[in-house]
Amino acid sequence: MYDLVIVGAGPYGLSVAAHAAAEGLGLRTFGRPMECWHAMPSAxxxxxxxxxxxxxxxxxxxGLDAYAASRGVRAEHGVPLPVGFFAAYGDWFARQAVPALDERLVTSVAPVADGTFTVTAEDGETVRTRTVALAVGVLPFxxxxxxxxxxxxxxxTHSSxxxxxxxxxxxxVTVIGAGQAALETxxxxxxxxxxxxxxxxxxxxxxxxxxxxxxxxxxQSLRAPHTGLGCGWRNRLYADTPGIFRRLPAATRERIFDSALGPAGxxxxxxxxxxxxDVRLGQRVTAATVTADDRLRLDVAGADGTAGVVETDHVVAATGFVxxxxxxxxxxxALRSGLRRVGAGGAPEVGALFESSHPGLFLAGxxxxxxxxxxxxxxxxxxxTAGRxxxxxxxxxxxxxRSGAGRSGGGRIGRPRAGGERVAAGAS
Incomplete structure (x- = not known):
């Protein structure tokens, strides 16, 4: 029985795992490290x-600066880094800070009557755990x-x-969207x-x-302070005070979530x-059909109600995640349907310290x-997120x-190895 199973091995899952390991929790982390980042175009x-x-x-x-120094690279302000470099950094972080990383995917997280959870890996094998942290990234959404x-x-296809x-x-190729993913694609x-x-x-x-x-x-610094989300006091509030954001009225949170840090290149x-x-703005797709010559016909409508048609070989929807x-x-x-939700999009309600409305199920990302x-x-x-x-x-x-004193036992998949070595039992 584990104290904590983390589902996902992207930046959030690996960060939570590093903090949990340092606390001595009986831990298991599932997922292919930085999978989404490794899959991006190298350019x-x-x-x-x-x-x-x-x-x-x-x-x-x-940190990223420590990894860059180990590679003889300077991670400098105002100099963009390749996504491949960042993905390699995540792999390095996992080797340094995350023990017992199992690269199989998880197919199911289900509650058990005694208040614990059963976590099922992609090959059907299961583990039991007292708590779960769901850090599955953006791809499911x-x-x-x-x-x-x-x-x-x-x-x-989607840009991801x-x-x-x-x-x-x-x-x-027709690319739909106006954010960074659309413009860079x-x-x-x-x-x-x-x-x-x-x-x-x-x-x-x-x-x-x-x-x-x-x-x-x-x-200049007072007028537009630097933050991890860009310059400005509003961004500083988003960056430095997520706990205060959580206490805002639900309608206010939803409005800010829908509008803040909108699409930009x-x-x-x-x-x-x-x-x-060919950049066509103020237009949306109203219908799509496959033509006799194996192309895609897009019916589009302008903001003023005008209609048009676009024929294309392929559409890449760079339209984000919900x-x-x-x-x-x-x-x-049963677990999913029982969780309390917020907003029209049906997101889960997340309480203090990132616990969902189901005791023991924590969410990240x-x-x-x-x-x-x-x-x-x-x-x-x-x-x-991670430490909290x-x-x-x-x-x-x-x-x-339960003390959370690093106990683990029945139902373990594989054996954690010293030094944070990755366990890839059953990984493809």
Whole structure:
């Protein structure tokens, strides 16, 4: 029986695991480390600053700057880092700070009558645990516009489905969206020889400005302080006070979640994006059908009600992610349906120290953003989350009369190895 099982091995899952291991909890972490990041096109870059992209360990020994130094690289403010470098950093962090990492995926988390949980791995093997931290990242929550749902992936994909984009050379591709994922995907496709258009509901494209120097005059720093979410006092509130955000009225939280830090391209992408010649703003897809010559016909409507048609070989929907519990398929149906929800999107209500309304089930990452604010949509939020969530686990174990003293036993998959070595039993 484990004290804590973590489902997910991205920035949030690995950070929670590092704090739990340091607390001596009987721990198991499931997931392929940094899987989403490894799957991105190699030519993509981090949008966030290096100093705002650390995974979290209690002593702060394994930050991105420490990894960069070990590689002889300087992680500098205002210099974007390749996503592959960040993914490799996450792997390094896991080796340093996360023991007993099992690379199998989890197919089910189900409650047991005695208040514990059964966690089932992809090969059918199970473990029992007193608490669970769900840190499954963003992929389960990807959003595709309604008219495009259900079409085969040969015609429609989400931007997160793609690694390298070389296979689109010579093809006509329509990218839907106006955020960083859409703009960078369009630029990469253009650079690889595709004929690309952008289609977006937004009436304009927004671009982040070049970040000011970290060392500035006192007045400039007071007027627009640096934060891990960008400059400005509003961003500072989102970055530094997620706990206060959680206490706002539900309607206020929902409004801010829907509007704060909206779609925008990184400053360093603007010059590359200029090569995308066909940009159609203020338009949305109303219907999509496969044509007789095996292309996709998109019926589109403008903001003024005008109608049009676009024919294309493929659509890439760079339309973000929606933190709805209905998409958290890893939770057993009865557990999922019994959780309290907030907002029209059906996100889970997350209480103090990141515990859901079901005792012992803790949440991390995007699912907590409607409760804790915009920072939980970014790697930056992992630092706020990890230590507090583990504190919540310790409190839950004490409340249930369990010490959380690092006990583990029946139902263990494999054997944890010294030095944080990864356990990949049954991994494909």
């Amino acid at each position: 993509m870059f981090l949008k966030s600053e290096p100093w705002a992209s650390h995974l979290s360990d209690p002593e702060g020994r394994y 990807l959003e595709i516009p309604g008219p495009l749902r259900g079409l085969p992936r040969r015609y429609v 489905h793609h690694g390298e984009l070389d296979g689109f050379a010579g093809r006509d 369009a630029a990469l496709l253009t650079e690889r020889g595709a004929a690309v258009r952008i289609l977006a509901r937004s009436g304009r494209l927004n671009w982040n400005t070049v970040p000011p120097a970290l060392e500035r005059g006192r007045w 990184a400053w360093w992408l603007r010059e590359r994006f200029a090569k995308v010649e 933190p709805s519990l209905d998409r958290a398929d890893v939770l057993a149906p 995007l699912l907590t953003a409607p409760s804790y604010g915009p920072s939980m949509r970014f790697v930056f939020g992992a630092t706020y 969530l583990v504190k919540g686990v310790r409190q839950r174990l004490r409340a249930d009369g």
